[in-house]
Amino acid sequence: MGTHPAEDRAERLLGGSLAVLRQLRDGVVLLALGPDAVAGDFEVLMANDAALELYALRRSDLTGRGHDLMRTSGLDEAAAREITAALAAGEPATVTALVSRADGARLWVNIELTPLQTPEPGAGLWIAVSRDISSQVENAQLEQVRLDIERRARLALSIVARVSDILQEPDSADVLRAIADLVTPQVVAWSGFFVLGRDLEEVEGIVDRPDHRSRLPRHAADPAGDLLREPVMRTVRLEPGTTPEPGTVTARLYELLEPRFAQAPGAEGSVLVLPVLGRVRTLGLFVALPYQGATSARIDGPLGQPGTESIAILPDEVGTVLELVARRVGMAMDNAQLYAREHLLAETLQRAMLPEQADVPDLDVWTYYAPNVEHAQVGGDWYDVVNLGADTAAVVVGDVVGHDVEAAAAMGQLRSVVRAYAQELIDPAMVLSRVDSLVTGMRIPRTASLVYATLTRRDGSWTLRYSRAGHLPALLRRDGKVEALDAAGGQLVGFDGSERETALHTLLPGDVLVLYTDGLVERRDRSMRRGLEELVRLTESIRGPDAAGIGEELLQLADAPEDDIAVVVIRVPGGEGAESQDAPRRRRWQIPADPSAISRARQEVRQACEVWQVSDAAAAELVVSELVSNAVMHGRGQIGLRLQALGDGGLRIEVEDGNPAPPVTREQHTSRVGGYGMHIVDRLADWGWRPTPGGKVVWARMRHHAAPWAVGD
The missing domain is CATH 3.30.450.20 (PAS domain)
Structure with a gap:
C-alpha cells in the first residue's frame, strides 16, 4: 500500500x-x-x-x-x-x-x-x-538556423546574379532603375543610384560620360573642397535626427530623399549610403532606406520561378548584398566610362584624320568612308583625292590592319607620308618606292595596303597611272563591261624590296573608276573571290548618271559591313547614262566644315534634282545652303549631307554635324544683320532635328511649288 x-x-x-x-x-x-x-x-x-x-x-x-x-x-x-x-x-x-x-x-x-x-x-x-527532448529540439533549431543561413545565402546570390544579368545590357536607359527595383522589395524599403555632377542627381541608366566630375558646392568647413570628408562619400549609416550642414552633399541628399521616406513603407528612417567605386575614384552613390530591424524577403525557386517561402534578412546581410550590388554597378559604370574615353579619343583622332576630297574640275568624284560600328568608330581605312596641278589629280585608297587607335595612328602617319610625296612626284611607282623607304625607317607597327593613282587631262580624256601595294584591284567600267585593273602589283607598304611598277590606262567620257577597301566585299559567309565577283556583276549592271548614284548602288553590297569601308568613285563626264528605275534614290556626302562646303552642297543638290527631275531645284539649293552654312558656323567636325528623292516627287535634305545643340530660329528684327537662315528654311520646307550619338541631324522636306523669291514678303 x-x-x-x-x-x-x-x-x-x-x-x-x-x-x-x-x-x-x-x-x-x-x-x-x-x-x-x-x-x-x-x-x-x-x-x-x-x-x-x-x-x-x-x-x-x-x-x-x-x-x-x-x-x-x-x-x-x-x-x-x-x-x-x-x-x-x-x-x-x-x-x-x-x-x-x-x-x-x-x-x-x-x-x-x-x-x-x-x-x-x-x-x-x-x-x-x-x-x-531538449537535445532533439536543439538539433532541430540548429538545422533550422542552418537552413535559414542557406536560404539567405541563396537569396543574396540570386539577387547578385540577377544584377549581373541586368548589367549585360549596360546601354539600357533604365538599367540602374531595374537594379534598384530588384533590390527594393526584397532587401530594403527603397533604393536608388545618385551621381555627383553640377548637382547631386538620381540616375536610372549607366553614367558613361568620361568628363563627369564633382562640381558640387564646397563644404563650408572645408575650403579645399575635399569631398572625402562628406559623410555620404563613405560607407556610413546616417541616423535620423542628423542635421547636415547647408550646402553640402549630405544636405542635398536628405533633400532628395525626403519624399522617399513617406513613400517607403517599413523604412526605419535612417539612410544607408554605399559608394559606387571605379578603379581610381568614386563614380556615384548607392543609397538605400533599410527596413525596421529585418525584413521578410521572397525566396525565388529553381530557374527564377517565384517561391512561396519567406525569410528574415538580417541587417548585416543587407549591407553585404548592397555592397556586392554597388561593386558590380561600379565595375559596369567604370567600364562604360573607360570605353567612352577610348571612344572619345578615337573620335578625336578620326576628326583629325578624316579623309579629304578636293574638287577636281571636269571630273565627277564621290567618296565614302565608314568605320566598323562594332569597334571604336575609327579604323585603318582611308582615302584621299588631291589636286596636284591644273590638269592633274591624285587619288589613294589604303587599309592599315586593325580597327583600334593604334591602327588609326598608323593610318595617319602613312597618309601624311603619301600626301607629302604626292606633292613632289608624279609617277605612282616612284611615290610608293619612297613611301616604302620612309615607312621602313619609321617602324610603323602595322602592315598596310594601298593603291595610288594619278589622273592627267589629255584633250577630252584622262590618262590614268597607278601602282598597287598589296591592294585589291580597282575596277574600270566602260560600255557596260568591267575590267579589274590588276597590273602593277607589289608587296605591302614597308617591305622595302622589289621595284614598284606603274600601269597606264586611258579614261574616256562615260568611264567609271571604282577604288575600294576589302570591307566592301569581305564577309564571314563568303570568300573574298566571291565578293569580288559580286562587286564586278553589280558594277556592270549600274547605269547611274553620276558618281554619287553609282556609289549608292555599290554600297548595297555592304548592307551589313563587318569591316571598315572606304570607296572612291570617279566618273568622266559625258557618254550615255540614265538612272535605272530600281536604283536607290538617295545620295550621301562627307564634306569639310569650311566655307567651300556651301558651294559644293549647292552643286550636289542641283545635280541630284536634275537627275531625279525634282521641281523647285532653286528652293532646294537655298535650303541646303542655309543648313550647311549653320553647320559650318556652329557645328563641329566634318559635315554629312544626305539627299533622298521621295515618292511624291519631293526631296528630303539632311545635314549632320558634331554639335548636339539644336538649331535656333532667332527673332526677326530690321536692325539685325544675318540670323535669318532658319526663317528661310521654315518658309520653304517642313523641317526638324534629331540628336545623334556624335551630334545632331537637321532635316528639311521641300514643299511643292515653293517660291524662294517670296521669302521677303
Whole structure:
C-alpha cells in the first residue's frame, strides 16, 4: 500500500501495474480528473522518481491541484492551456512544453496524455508520460538556423546574379532603375543610384560620360573642397535626427530623399549610403532606406520561378548584398566610362584624320568612308583625292590592319607620308618606292595596303597611272563591261624590296573608276573571290548618271559591313547614262566644315534634282545652303549631307554635324544683320532635328511649288 491517500487510491485502481509505472525511465504522473477539468479540477495520484527528477520537484510539491500544479511544474502558459484543453476534451494528446525548473534550468519536454480504463467507473484516471527532448529540439533549431543561413545565402546570390544579368545590357536607359527595383522589395524599403555632377542627381541608366566630375558646392568647413570628408562619400549609416550642414552633399541628399521616406513603407528612417567605386575614384552613390530591424524577403525557386517561402534578412546581410550590388554597378559604370574615353579619343583622332576630297574640275568624284560600328568608330581605312596641278589629280585608297587607335595612328602617319610625296612626284611607282623607304625607317607597327593613282587631262580624256601595294584591284567600267585593273602589283607598304611598277590606262567620257577597301566585299559567309565577283556583276549592271548614284548602288553590297569601308568613285563626264528605275534614290556626302562646303552642297543638290527631275531645284539649293552654312558656323567636325528623292516627287535634305545643340530660329528684327537662315528654311520646307550619338541631324522636306523669291514678303 502507498503512504499517501492519493497513492492508496492509485494502488486500488491499478493494482500491481502501479509498481511497474514507478520503475519506468520516463517520467510518469497519474492524474485523477474532477467534474470540471477546464477549471483545473484534477489531482496528482502518483509521480515516479523519473518525473520528480525531470521537473526537479519533491513529491510533496505535486500535491497541489489544477493550474497551481502546472505552475509549480514550470510549464509555460501555452503548454498549460493545451494540457487543460486535452483533459477537458477527454481525448489523448501530445504536448511539447518548455519547462522552467525551480533550479533555473530550462528544458524541452514531450508530454503524452492518455485516459486509462479502470474497474471503477467514472474514475477519470489519466497517465502523463514526460520525456526530455531538449537535445532533439536543439538539433532541430540548429538545422533550422542552418537552413535559414542557406536560404539567405541563396537569396543574396540570386539577387547578385540577377544584377549581373541586368548589367549585360549596360546601354539600357533604365538599367540602374531595374537594379534598384530588384533590390527594393526584397532587401530594403527603397533604393536608388545618385551621381555627383553640377548637382547631386538620381540616375536610372549607366553614367558613361568620361568628363563627369564633382562640381558640387564646397563644404563650408572645408575650403579645399575635399569631398572625402562628406559623410555620404563613405560607407556610413546616417541616423535620423542628423542635421547636415547647408550646402553640402549630405544636405542635398536628405533633400532628395525626403519624399522617399513617406513613400517607403517599413523604412526605419535612417539612410544607408554605399559608394559606387571605379578603379581610381568614386563614380556615384548607392543609397538605400533599410527596413525596421529585418525584413521578410521572397525566396525565388529553381530557374527564377517565384517561391512561396519567406525569410528574415538580417541587417548585416543587407549591407553585404548592397555592397556586392554597388561593386558590380561600379565595375559596369567604370567600364562604360573607360570605353567612352577610348571612344572619345578615337573620335578625336578620326576628326583629325578624316579623309579629304578636293574638287577636281571636269571630273565627277564621290567618296565614302565608314568605320566598323562594332569597334571604336575609327579604323585603318582611308582615302584621299588631291589636286596636284591644273590638269592633274591624285587619288589613294589604303587599309592599315586593325580597327583600334593604334591602327588609326598608323593610318595617319602613312597618309601624311603619301600626301607629302604626292606633292613632289608624279609617277605612282616612284611615290610608293619612297613611301616604302620612309615607312621602313619609321617602324610603323602595322602592315598596310594601298593603291595610288594619278589622273592627267589629255584633250577630252584622262590618262590614268597607278601602282598597287598589296591592294585589291580597282575596277574600270566602260560600255557596260568591267575590267579589274590588276597590273602593277607589289608587296605591302614597308617591305622595302622589289621595284614598284606603274600601269597606264586611258579614261574616256562615260568611264567609271571604282577604288575600294576589302570591307566592301569581305564577309564571314563568303570568300573574298566571291565578293569580288559580286562587286564586278553589280558594277556592270549600274547605269547611274553620276558618281554619287553609282556609289549608292555599290554600297548595297555592304548592307551589313563587318569591316571598315572606304570607296572612291570617279566618273568622266559625258557618254550615255540614265538612272535605272530600281536604283536607290538617295545620295550621301562627307564634306569639310569650311566655307567651300556651301558651294559644293549647292552643286550636289542641283545635280541630284536634275537627275531625279525634282521641281523647285532653286528652293532646294537655298535650303541646303542655309543648313550647311549653320553647320559650318556652329557645328563641329566634318559635315554629312544626305539627299533622298521621295515618292511624291519631293526631296528630303539632311545635314549632320558634331554639335548636339539644336538649331535656333532667332527673332526677326530690321536692325539685325544675318540670323535669318532658319526663317528661310521654315518658309520653304517642313523641317526638324534629331540628336545623334556624335551630334545632331537637321532635316528639311521641300514643299511643292515653293517660291524662294517670296521669302521677303
